[in-house]
Amino acid sequence: MYTEKVMDHFQHPRNVGEIENASGVGTVGNAKCGDIMRIFLDIDENQIIRDVKFKTFGCGAAVATSSMATELVKGKSIYDALKVTNKAVMEALDGLPPVKVHCSLLAEEAIHAALWDYAEKNGIKIEGLEKPKSDIHEDEEEEEEY
Amino acid sequence: MYTEKVMDHFQHPRNVGEIENASGVGTVGNAKCGDIMRIFLDIDENQIIRDVKFKTFGCGAAVATSSMATELVKGKSIYDALKVTNKAVMEALDGLPPVKVHCSLLAEEAIHAALWDYAEKNGIKIEGLEKPKSDIHEDEEEEEEY
């Protein structure tokens, strides 16, 4: 079902944990749909993501996309982090099954939510960042259904 | 499908053939339904069936019931022959599959038809003998059908 990369990130997730007094924290998803992701960002004064951690309740793909998303944004400026799309996460994982594409969207949203929190805390506006949707599941790709 | 007795009478039918100038000949059934039986009776002056032959177009059961019916009436008086029912034929054959019960009825009718022919030819009336139906298939037992 999952690619080797997904399985690797699921079995050995990078950056699991919390950051105390994080610069920004974002939580997305809901228990009803079976996945919740929380991203903690530690952003330095140059708006570089110095550290990132995550916690995820969800399926294998949810864990793996969280892990990969944290890897992709780590060390980046907040503006570059904003450009990390769900497609980038999926590609970095060598793909996801169609039913699991929503996990990658969730990961993207979790990063955005954490950045939004950072922006709000600091009273700044990040160009191109919109307020995260509370429930991203609407965008879900549906398997062909009969 | 068939009992040993049926198979025996089918493989080695008794009394196959014709009787020239028979005392009575009866043909019943029709090609549409897939079986036709013709019985030839040779009846002596004491109304005893001296000889009997048959020809049958039909399934294994049709052949076997013809054969058995001829055996059962041979040597009997026409009145005793009249008492040979399809049930007697079936019993003598150790039974028939439900879909084949009509063959035994046909054999009974063939005997009756031959007797009727004999009675007509001789201008007599045989007590208890009715004019044979032209198509006995109406009486057929139906398998449970859904």
Place this chain on the structure above:
Amino acid sequence: MDKFLYLDNAATTKTAPEVVEAMIPYFTENYGNPSSVYSFAAKNKDAVNRQREIIAGALGAAPNEIYFTAGGTEADNWALKATAEAYGNKGRHIITTKIEHHAILHSAQYLERQGFEVTYLDVDENGKVRPEDVEAAIRPDTILISVMYANNEIGTIEPIQEIGKIAHEKGILFHTDAVQAFGQIPINVDECHIDMLSASGHKLNGPKGIGFLYIRKGVKIRSFIHGGAQERRRRAGTENVPGIVGLGKAVERAVRTMEERTKKERELRDYLIGRVLEEIPYTRLNGDREQRLPNNANFSFRFIEGESLLIMLDMKGICGSSGSACTSGSLDPSHVLLAIGLPHEIAHGSLRLTLNEEFEKEDMDYVVETLKEIVKNLRSMSPLYEDFMKKQNR
């Protein structure tokens, strides 16, 4: 029994040893449910999908257009009933033929009871559907044309490409019951404009209880069997993994051996037909002489009845059939033989012999000699033959 000649390969076939061998591991080793998450079972999902690819390849279709069923009958039921359901508000008229298998005919009759109208096309004396008849039967409310690829009794191969073209041009869905044809002759769903196609494993040396329905992408029929999400939510029920693997193997084998196998069968069959027609009087061949399944011979012997003939052949070690196997035990003569215009008593006296590649010329000789004797014997006790002879001699 010294002799054993199984000449009823249209009824069912021996499961090929290589097919059984392919299936075995899926009973006691790889027995996982393909829908499960763990790797042990996920392997089975892959195995199932590999068979889908093999089968699709044999038809010029895409793997996700192949849906596994429990056999040809279920596939036929699905195609007709689900099309009626899905397209019923577009129209309620269906065209099929008088010589279809009962799986089609009884499904069509079921739909008639549900308020659909069905046209059952006549065929010519060789069992061929005339494409112009198909065209003429089309109405504005026609939603489906279903014509079998080849007939199971008389072996006639239908002009599927022409019929498909007509259906295609009129924008009407086209289904074909290819249960007999698949594995015996090359089929391409695109060239023939086929939208749905039924097939069954046990007719091509695969296992019984498995088949498939090809459904062209875009055909919006739903499930016939509802339940779990198997087969892309279109056919519920735990996948019959060993059966599917067996079917895939059988298809692979049928494609691989087709040319050589059917060449041999055709030759032997033609030899058989030639001798029978020449040496047994009052005998006719049913079905088209040329457009015919490679392994099919179907004769009518006048004045005798089929079941007696079959039992006598059986006693000589020859397995044949009269009418289709499914209706044996019934009293009606074959609807196919009636449809090609045979009178009842001749239809009753028919014999279908369907070969496989294992036979040799000597076997055909044995069949002919045995047949000659039995037919003679049965005619000697036939009142119809008696009457006919008396008329001849007059």
Place this chain on the structure above:
Amino acid sequence: MDKFLYLDNAATTKTAPEVVEAMIPYFTENYGNPSSVYSFAAKNKDAVNRQREIIAGALGAAPNEIYFTAGGTEADNWALKATAEAYGNKGRHIITTKIEHHAILHSAQYLERQGFEVTYLDVDENGKVRPEDVEAAIRPDTILISVMYANNEIGTIEPIQEIGKIAHEKGILFHTDAVQAFGQIPINVDECHIDMLSASGHKLNGPKGIGFLYIRKGVKIRSFIHGGAQERRRRAGTENVPGIVGLGKAVERAVRTMEERTKKERELRDYLIGRVLEEIPYTRLNGDREQRLPNNANFSFRFIEGESLLIMLDMKGICGSSGSACTSGSLDPSHVLLAIGLPHEIAHGSLRLTLNEEFEKEDMDYVVETLKEIVKNLRSMSPLYEDFMKKQNR
């Protein structure tokens, strides 16, 4: 992989070697079509009927009340749809439950689209249907009650006898999906007033792709699959002889081993349940503690999600399931767990482990130790657990 523990016997089972052995001759030797006339094939008809006797014997039914199908799903579809069709002019209301298998639920929903009304009964927190609820739901136009014998996810055994009695007294047909129960617990169709019963081969160490529907004599439902005259004209399609023989063998085996097998399973299962509940905090057992299939354990571990758990178990050689196998890949949590009142996030974190008789105590110990570690690990990365702990520590 050193360890391999197949704990998903409710999804499917290993086909028993003796079952496979019984089937083998019917592939390459006795491959005849049972509907054929010749003796070679007639033997197969007998073989099929012998299995019918074995199965009928296991249920207290008559052999001609057993109709072979391609599995439990087809049997469920048949029972519901054909009853609706046959009795539709008597009434158009059907009663079933919220915890049925999708084969029932999706068939019922299909019938709703056809204009039938369906009542889906609630269950109590252990997954039990309350007979008084059944009684209260009955209307003058109720034609069918369908309640599963035992639930496939949480293992709860339903009060079938009481429900059957109610149905019987009101003259309403009673169907039960016994796919999980048959072979695990004794069933008698007369004592429980069952009119129709579905079962499936692969759940009791028989082959996949074969099952049956018991139809009490006098129940006037017709065919669901139309075609040939097989199964006394009620279920068309060439008989899956090897499958039927395998099913018969599996039933014979299940009856023979039931007492010893389930005793062992019950003991091990209770040991497993005991240790898990004791040693893993925030864990609950789903389903009735007593009225429960002998091999079923179903847990909810709070704060974690089932699929992750399954994959981690898989990596340790343990096959389990979360929700029913058929719905894996879907995003919805099990409808059964929601029906017993679990909130979504707890329903998501459930694990079904279903045993077979081959396990030993050490295996259960391995499962418990592995589970403890994985659950701890997954909780450590769960935001839900984090929130909960913070609240606790406040």
